[in-house]
Amino acid sequence: MKDKKILITGASRGLGLAIAKKLSAEYSLILHASKPESFTEEIPNSELLCADLSDPEQTTAFCKQLKKEHGDTLYGVINNAGLTFDNSLIYQPEKHIDTMLNVNLKAPILICKTALKIFSASNRGVIINISSVVAETGNAFQAVYTATKAGLVALSKSLAHEVAALNQEHNIRVLSVSPGFIETAMTDKLSQEHKDKFFSMIPSRRFGKAEDVAETISFLLSDKASYINGTNIHVNGGMV
Numbered sequence: 001m002k003d004k005k006i007l008i009t010g011a012s013r014g015l016g017l018a019i020a021k022k023l024s025a026e027y028s029l030i031l032h033a034s035k036p037e038s039f040t041e042e043i044p045n046s047e048l049l050c051a052d053l054s055d056p057e058q059t060t061a062f063c064k065q066l067k068k069e070h071g072d073t074l075y076g077v078i079n080n081a082g083l084t085f086d087n088s089l090i091y092q093p094e095k096h097i098d099t100m101l102n103v104n105l106k107a108p109i110l111i112c113k114t115a116l117k118i119f120s121a122s123n124r125g126v127i128i129n130i131s132s133v134v135a136e137t138g139n140a141f142q143a144v145y146t147a148t149k150a151g152l153v154a155l156s157k158s159l160a161h162e163v164a165a166l167n168q169e170h171n172i173r174v175l176s177v178s179p180g181f182i183e184t185a186m187t188d189k190l191s192q193e194h195k196d197k198f199f200s201m202i203p204s205r206r207f208g209k210a211e212d213v214a215e216t217i218s219f220l221l222s223d224k225a226s227y228i229n230g231t232n233i234h235v236n237g238g239m240v
């Protein structure tokens with residue numbers, strides 16, 4: 001399946017890196033991060049395509065380059081890059097609001113737009129948008145972050161229906177995946193008090209590992225998951 005190319009955004013660390021490691025045995029990869037220096041590990045069968053997704057001009061240029069250089073072979077997109085600035089909305093600087101909206105929501109929308117143009121021509125492809133458990137539960141001091149993540153669930157469902165409305169027969173799927181509490185740099189920053197609170201909400205009695213999400217992504221990309229479409233898959237140890 002090396003003729004199938006998969007774009008993974010935010011692949012320099014955390015979930016994106018674990019997904020890249022899992023998929024590199026099966027697919028050719030386009031790995032994204034904000035800048036080339038973010039990558040500290042070499043992944044086989046991969047090339048880099050970098051852009052700061054907080055800057056809409058860079059996102060637009062990234063999408064153009066994706067279509068131009070990989071338009072004939074792109075098979076999958078994992079919209080994984082994301083960030084949060086935890087704060088009360090009352091005190092949240094507008095700059096942080098814009099950054100979260102641009103990186104977590106606007107960039108995935110523009111990348112979906114580019115990918116669907118490519119997939120419409122090849123009549124095949126899979127998009128997986130990485131949402132979060134908090135899209136469903138809400139979370140104090142993450143109002144904007146949770147709004148972006150809920151947006152990705154709605155975006156994925158709507159696009160699955162839109163693909164069907166535009167094509168009688170097709171092999172294109174659009175999904176979202178909502179990780180729970182996964183041990184990465186993003187969750188390392190939380191206070192012990194917060195970690196204990198989340199831990200008490202997890203029936204599986206452990207925090208998730210990036211590999212738990214990577215295994216799920218690998219399955220969802222495969223033909224074994226060909227009837228899973230337009231839905232949101234939870235990977236959270238039962239946290240919801």
Ligand SMILES: NC(=O)c1ccc[n+]([C@@H]2O[C@H](COP(=O)([O-])OP(=O)(O)OC[C@H]3O[C@@H](n4cnc5c(N)ncnc54)[C@H](OP(=O)(O)O)[C@@H]3O)[C@@H](O)[C@H]2O)c1
Binds near residue numbers: 014052181187
């Ligand atoms: N960890 C969890 O428990 C958890 C739970 C639910 C959902 N999620 C979601 O899963 C995804 C990955 O999370 P993670 O924990 O792996 O995060 P992470 O370790 O902080 O990694 C974030 C990735 O996103 C990239 N990124 C951040 N800001 C960017 C920007 N302005 N432009 C381009 N790329 C940017 C980073 O690239 P650089 O290295 O270049 O900065 C990095 O590769 C996120 O969307 C997050 O919301 C995580």
